[in-house]
Amino acid sequence: MLVANRPIAAKSNGMTNTLLDIRDIHKSYGDVAVLSGVSIGMEPRQTLALTGESGSGKSTLLHLAGGLDQPESGQVLLQGRDIGTMDDAARAKARRDHVGLIFQQFNLVPSLSVAANIALQARLAGRHDADFCAELADRLGLADLTNRFPEQLSGGQQQRVAIARALAPRPALILADEPTGNLDEDTGDAVLSLLLDLVSDTGAGLLMVTHSPRLAARLSHRIHLSRGVLEGA
Numbered sequence: 001m002l003v004a005n006r007p008i009a010a011k012s013n014g015m016t017n018t019l020l021d022i023r024d025i026h027k028s029y030g031d032v033a034v035l036s037g038v039s040i041g042m043e044p045r046q047t048l049a050l051t052g053e054s055g056s057g058k059s060t061l062l063h064l065a066g067g068l069d070q071p072e073s074g075q076v077l078l079q080g081r082d083i084g085t086m087d088d089a090a091r092a093k094a095r096r097d098h099v100g101l102i103f104q105q106f107n108l109v110p111s112l113s114v115a116a117n118i119a120l121q122a123r124l125a126g127r128h129d130a131d132f133c134a135e136l137a138d139r140l141g142l143a144d145l146t147n148r149f150p151e152q153l154s155g156g157q158q159q160r161v162a163i164a165r166a167l168a169p170r171p172a173l174i175l176a177d178e179p180t181g182n183l184d185e186d187t188g189d190a191v192l193s194l195l196l197d198l199v200s201d202t203g204a205g206l207l208m209v210t211h212s213p214r215l216a217a218r219l220s221h222r223i224h225l226s227r228g229v230l231e232g233a
Contacts, residue, residue, distance in 0.1 A: 019205045025074030034060045036228040047206040049216035052225035058209045066175045067091035100166030102176040106158045108150040115146035122168035136164040156187040176208040
C-alpha cells in the first residue's frame with residue numbers, strides 16, 4: 001500500500017538558496033540544434049514540470065542538469081557550482097553527491113534484491129541509512145518485497161524501487177524523465193502523488209519531464225520546450 005501522508009524528517013544537505021541555475025545553454029548534435037539559449041532556475045523544494053513534443057530537447061536538458069552531458073555554451077550551476085565545465089570524474093561525483101535520477105526504464109540492477117537496489121546510490125554516496133531505506137520501502141509499499149529481485153516485480157513496483165533508490169541518499173535535486181510513462185494511469189497517479197510527497201518531506205527539488213499536461217499541472221511550476229526554445233513558464 002502506498003502511504004502519502006506520513007512525514008519523513010529532512011536532513012540538512014548544505015543547499016544554497018538557488019538549487020539549479022541554467023543560464024543560456026546551447027546544445028547541438030551534428031548540425032541539429034537541440035537547445036538554443038535555454039535558461040531556467042530552481043529553488044529547493046520547488047517542483048518543475050518540463051513539457052514539450054518529442055524531439056523538443058526535454059531529455060537533453062535533463063541530462064545537462066544532471067551532469068550526464070555538457071553544454072556547448074552557457075552554464076549549468078548546481079548549488080552554485082558549474083558542473084558543465086567539470087571533467088567526467090568531477091561531474092560523476094557531483095551527480096552522486098547531489099542528484100537523484102529516475103528514468104522511464106527504471107535501470108535497476110537485475111542481480112540485486114529490492115533492498116540492495118534501494119540502498120545502492122546511498123552507499124555509493126557514502127550516506128547509507130538503513131532505517132531511512134526501510135522507511136522509504138514502507139512508504140512506497142515495498143516492505144514485503146525487499147528480498148525479491150527486479151524480474152519478480154511489476155512495472156509499478158519497479159518504478160517505486162527506482163524512486164526509493166533516488167531518494168535514499170537525500171539528494172538536493174531529483175531529475176525524473178517520464179517517471180510514470182510505463183505505468184497505467186491509476187498506478188502512475190499514485191506513484192506521482194507519493195513522489196511529490198516524499199520530495200516535499202526530504203526537501204529536494206524536482207525537475208520532471210512529462211508529455212502529460214494533466215501530470216504537469218500537479219507540479220508547482222511548468223515550462224514548455226518547443227524546438228529547443230522555452231515558450232513560457
